[in-house]
Amino acid sequence: MKKRVIAAFLVAMMGMSTLAGCGGEKKAETPAAGSSADAAAAEEGKVINIYSWNDEFRQRVEAVYSEVEKTSDDGTVTTLKDGTEIHWIVNPNQDGVYQQKLDEALLNQANADADSKVDLFLAETDYVNKYTDANADVAIPLTELGIDPETDLADQYSFTKTTASDQNGVQRGSTWQCCPGLLVYRRDIAKDVFGTDDPAAVGEKVKDWDTMKASAEELKAKGYYAFASYADTFRLYGNSIADSWVKPGETVVNVDQKIMDWVTTSKEWLDAGYFDKTVKGQWNDDWNKSMGSKSKVFGFLLPAWGIDFVLAKNWDGDMGAWAVTNPPQEYNWGGSYVLGCQGTDNPAHVKDIIMAVTATKDNLLKISKDYSDFTNTTSGMKEAATDDAFSSEFLGGQNPFEYFAPVAENIKIAPLSAYDQGCVELIQNAFSDYFQGLVDLEKAKTNFETAIKERYPDVTEIKWP
């Protein structure tokens, strides 16, 4: 008997030990205060470590940073003319892998030796606030690097500066990219339904939500969908919230009225048949297919990168089938911020790279031309709007900058918080069931509350409007 108990226990133990693997890795890294870090900063180090999630930033640095000598074939090391090496540490963004790796490195920053310290890292708009936080103090204020945001970055769009600033208004990051979103639509569907595919005329048809709704009804009558899914319109509402999801210093999640407007409208539009019922959210196979030539979807709400990297890749028809026009509401979607890391041993290089890639107008125009980014230069983008050299082949020779530029100027970025990424993701998930009629509104709200408390253990309360 006793043996059996022990045997059973051991089996359970082994099972448990495999379970422990799932919950594993619980070694605590204590961010010890490092005094050696300051000493090393006096002289420039030989290695610049840059954390990013793809080679986008590397390509841009290679293109515009004049000090670049060559990059190794595997793309992991770039040598500068003075012999300094840039080491690219790339981790994928999916499932938060990038942030995990970066966080580990940042927590180790004080103890790491000079050549393995993080010198520069990138962050997306969705979570940049986590790193610009003044209490965390992982990103160096630009002024400490010798960049004066007032003068050096005067040509940048002001909302990008707000995004990269901490709660005290100190700017800690900078971006080359600015992501105003447009409405991109199928010309053939526009012709069929509205009788014209002229961007200006179609723009009139979608200029605000009420007009958009009337146009959606027209589209539906001819058997088309206005947009693919309810998630497509989320950024427009989510970007116009009055207050941040979580106010600084609080642990209460405030769901903005705008978000509830999105919920109400989305339910109404889905039931009315303005969205394709089979497309549930974005970034899935159904969504990708809805961008194909067989799809009945009229348009998408996408920024520059969305048109070039998402839509163009999923489109299987002729070039020039799509055109852009103004969206029903100005919005920004995405953007990669460059932040110098506290404790870097290469402050001069960090400054040079940030200046070259994000603050030099000629460089930014070059990036716009070569990589069709909408770049962070107000005056440059105004020029691009009227310059035919910036027209897009995919859009049949239309110059999208003509529409991007005014949107960019009107963007009012929603106040950010470190909880944005989870809130944005989880509220869409939770209400997805509600839209499909699987749960009622109250249950969807409860599900959001459960999910957000799981994601952020310090959240204590959720306030609904």
Added chain:
Amino acid sequence: MKKKKKSLNYAKWGYIFILPFFACYFIFSLIPLVDTIRYSFFEYYRSGIKEIGPNFIGMANYVSLLESDMVKYAGNTMILWVIGFVPQIVIALLLAVWFTDIRMKIHGKQFFKVVMYLPNLIMASAFAMLFFTLFSSNGPINSILMSLGLITERIDFMGSAFGTRALIGLMNFLMWFGNTAIMLMAAIMGVSVDVLEASEIDGCGTVKRFFYIILPLIRPILAYTLITSIIGGLQMFDVPQILTNGQGTPDRTSTTLIMFLNNHLKSKNYGMAGALSVYLFIVSAILCFIVYRITNDNDPDGSKAAARRKKKEERRRNR
């Protein structure tokens, strides 16, 4: 005296050879295991890049887990496991009996064994991805059904709790029935041919032979299958995680315990995750214990029950 010392003792080599395993187990399993239990009593997570804790908070994690939907997720896990396991064991037994029956004369046994085992070789996540694509609203299954004229409107397989659970069950069944069947085949082949022949001579039919001879004789392997399957079931993660994109949709009806644990790990909440692991540990320990009791009680080789019966008889006789 000297002669006695000369007698060779190989036992120490046994210990030396087994040492690497114990060292590995100690470093990679036991220490993390103890750590998991220790942290379950702490408040310890990350908010942004700030680390909170570890602060000792006693049983608070355990209490808040009980207040959460943990029981519901345990239920989900159980349902998903049963949906997959019942057809799995039935089909596996059937196949095992057929394949080991000398009279059936099945050709290409090896080939079929390989085919049956193949689904297990695919990574669970890849398998789930495949099913996700196959059964999506615009996927090939819907297209086939439409063109056959069986349905007029596309079925939203993953839009209902039943559909999602059934798909997960189906996947687990497909992935594991071959493995189980092959194991059971080995067990049945271990049954002495004399016994089977004797039963046949006595006029025993196939059904009776299965229930009264084969089944009792392969009980230990069946118990093993059951235990490993329960433990595997409790840890069900990759299939539902990938199929529902980590959300356990719809309405969290396919969220398993480990997916719940994974949700906590998004914020590196080691305290809460540790407490959940301890609960899982206790549950697996209890389940294993019960299964051991059930399968060993009336062991024909004369274990507990047999011993008890003997004692009873003896007592009766003594009276």
